[in-house]
Amino acid sequence: MRTLKESIKVKSFNYKKHNDYSWSMIIDLDRCNGCGACVIGCQAENNVATVGEEEVGKKRNMHWLRIERYIEGEYPHVKVRFLPMMCQHCAQAPCESVCPVYATYHNPEGLNVQVYNRCIGTRFCGNNCPYSVRYFNWFDSSFPEPVNNQLNPDVSVRERGVMEKCSLCMQRIRRGKDTAKDEGREVQDGDIQPACAQTCPTGAITFGNINDHESKVYKMAHSGRAISLFEEKGTHPAVKYLKGGTNDVIG
Amino acid sequence: MDRRSFLKLSGVAASASVVGACSRTSQNVISFVEAPNDGANPVDGDWFATTCRECNAGCGVIVRTVNGRAKKIEGNAIHPISRGKACARSQAAVQTVYHPERLTTPMLKGAGGFESIGWDKAVDVISQRFTEAEGKLFYLNNGANDASSGIVNEIFGKMDGFLNVGNSEPGFESLVAGGAALADSPRLPFPDLDHAQFAILFGADIFESGPSPVFWGGSFGECRRGRASVRGRLVYAGSRLSSTAAVCDLWLPVPPGKLGLLALSVAQVVVDIIISRKLALTIPRNALGRWSEVLKDYDPEKVAAQLEMPAEYIHKLAIPFVDESPSVAIAGADVTGHVNGVAALDAVEFLNMLSYEIGREKLRIHERLTPEPNEGLKRRITQALGVDHEAQGYKRMVELVDGMEQGKYSMGIISHTNPVFDTPAGLKFKDAMSKVGFTVAVANFMDETAAEATLVLPDHHWLEGWSVQNPNFVPGVPVLNLQQPVIRPFVDTRSGSDIILAAAAAAKLKTPAASTEEFVQGKVKQFRAEMLGAPAYLGDEEFFRHLLRNGGWWSSEIENEPTPTPPDSVLWEYRDKLKAPEPEFDGAENPFYLHPFQTVHMGRGQGANNGWLQEAPDPITTLMWQFWVEMNPATAAKLGVVEGDMVKISSAHGSITAPVFPYKGIRPDVVAVPIGYGHTNYGKLATGRGENVMTLLGAKQDTDSGAHAWRAQKVKVEKAQGRMKMLRNAHPEGEYKGEVFQL
């Protein structure tokens, strides 16, 4: 009998072998200034609901992308760091293996996909996610008339009892592939930009196909500054971070 | 005009995928009577270029519309300010255009409060008032040089007693005065952070407050990691570690009001280095000698104690300023917020001038000295659109309030600005406004100022109306931004400037155009001959459409011009400007410095009625939906308070209570309070959320420019009754499951 570990290995090997695309996102922590433009960009693109003050108090806010903030040191030698955090699209995702109904699965292009109409809301996946980036719809989304006029028609509005999370803007990936297909070519580097990467004023977020060795993300992922979060857990995220520098002027 | 009935109905594309399974109600599809212009594929929709008007930065944006609805706002990639990016507030504008609380009908204040009147009556009432006012009226806007300001100026500008005032961001006129120090005309200083290797930020919260967080974000990205082999280094000096300071490599907590002193001390070392190393600069050597003589008083050894830092720190700022050229110095709110702001800005500009001399050819654009490709065009565009630099800011607000008190104005138009809320208590704007017989508020939402007005005119949202704008803050190039209606008006609003034009025509006043659209076209035509790179073969109509597709016109020629040295006479006399006057404080007997600050989401309070912006976590505190006061943990301990405890902050002008957020990145003698909270009449989401820090502020002004010294306030802080649960952004499973990523 094959061990779980072996079967995972075989699975991921196959995926890598047979696909041209493997989507990846690189976030340069040295550039991120915590401005939150990505948070709103994501919300606008993906019909992410607001939950209101009371529900926020119960920690039920739904931002698919949040900016974590760390404060280090003691006054006056204080350093504040920002870390944008969204679904890491792990190649070996802890959330996928616990879903009893296969509502979350790994697609051949390296994305961790949530199928909303399959989800029955056990919340196992959210509990098993080391990054805490899956969000549960405790209520039906609140897009009362006339606010619903803004909703993006490319993305479904999730209802009560469903888990949701960052999809790396799969509707944009699909559109990018669609356009490329219309023009009879492969997707070029830079064709596809998720909403957060598109809007980041400092250019901290880069998205691309890591199987393409000429792509920006490939080069950045091999730049020596690249790290994965919780590497020791063996999740192999598709989202990677570039470490900041610390060459202080004084000290 | 009566398209309202069907515009309210949703288009077809959304209904298939958007309606949730549980809430499916309708199997009907409602089509438009006349199709909106959504491009070839109605499902994909189309993108239209326009200009974001959430603040005055003038970022070019593109808007995706599907089935006649605005869906997504993104930056316009060819625009020199936004450079393809957009901030949180800009993107959240799709929430305000479809906001349930938008004003839908003109309202006149009667005995029993506001009553709806029709648009025709509104025009009648205004036109009658125009006749009666005989030019004794004021127009107050948010500091934007735009079409409505230009229109009002052309109608009333030549009449005696007319005043056009911009209620611009605090510190604006100080920045202009500081920028004038080394230039021939007033302009905003514009350091070239993009190409700098080393930058000192003097209290410049460039990512939070104006003039354009998006532009500065791009510059910072370029500076930090835009070049293969160089990592730009930044140092932030100021009393609070803002989110701008967070990205800097070092934070120096300088006492409030002392940043000018720090700048001069750095300058002293830099000038010394230039002299001792005999650097070959184009500056006359005897000017250097004169400066060195004056700067002797600012030797690091002499001022270190005042700056509360070791003298060697100052050397370690000055040496890379020369060695790691090109370097820049940027001044911001912590400089302009004090009474000695302009003096400090002069010192910062002096540093910049030295840096440009040292880093010659390496830095490209610097607004202070850049020759314009067509001389003065920018200034003439500004003048053509009404509010010139001199017509903006707090000094003019004081003039306006004095005029209102003396009964100089029988009428006032207040457009898209909320001075009752966002001016300091010491100005007493609300009292003065009540002395004006008839005030018109042009607004999208009911707010504190509109509530005080006699007549409220619901304006188009900026996604629905025409305008032309000249941004105050431009990277060295003249810009004429165009704002076009990307969607049809969603509710029964009218363009405020159209109503003014109609009323003026009815009052037999000379009007510049029949409509705002015509005015905008006229301005493009007026400046067309001077627009470099404009295709000559196009007719006026086609040319206008060509510009609409781009989002406006700007010149990009300037970027390759090296910065010239200021004339000798200016350099020679600059000695007199090198001084650091002591700061003064309102309520100086109080123990704490008050540090009001803008957040990325609230702006000056406009963002408060937007659910997305309220729920978006603040970058530093990660608080959502909440108001807070930041203080050093040591200060909190001394006051006997912990996170969430309420404290009372009071000055001679008023008092507020706020929950404490202990934060290590703030001086122990400073308490910081965000601006934009504490609305009393701004819709369900904003009203009653927190308190308004402006009610604590006195009317102290910069001694040179007259700008409001909004950080020159000292306050008392005491423990108050009550506690509040602080809603920090953390995950349901706890603080990220108790683990911190080791970076």
Add this chain to the structure above:
Amino acid sequence: MASIPSADRCVYCHDYIKADAPEIVKVMDHYNGDKPIEWVKVFDLPDHVWFNHKRHIAKDVPCQKCHGPVETMDVVSRTNEFSMGFCLACHQENEAPTDCWTCHT
């Protein structure tokens, strides 16, 4: 998914062609009165499904394959149930992608 054309599109031709027919008069009434038409949706897609005509038209899939013989219908009615099986059968037959996210967003 697709859009229903706006009423003015109908009017372009029907201003001249069969302008007196009772159903056309109804459309004209809507147009002249600035009243949107509430069409009854015949081909309703289930929720959480994203469908784009473009790809299928580019592949020369005939309209009738999904919509049935609409050219013969006076009043359009649904001949195929738009269920997942219906879509998948055709996708598998034509080796079109069957990954979940192809249709579900």
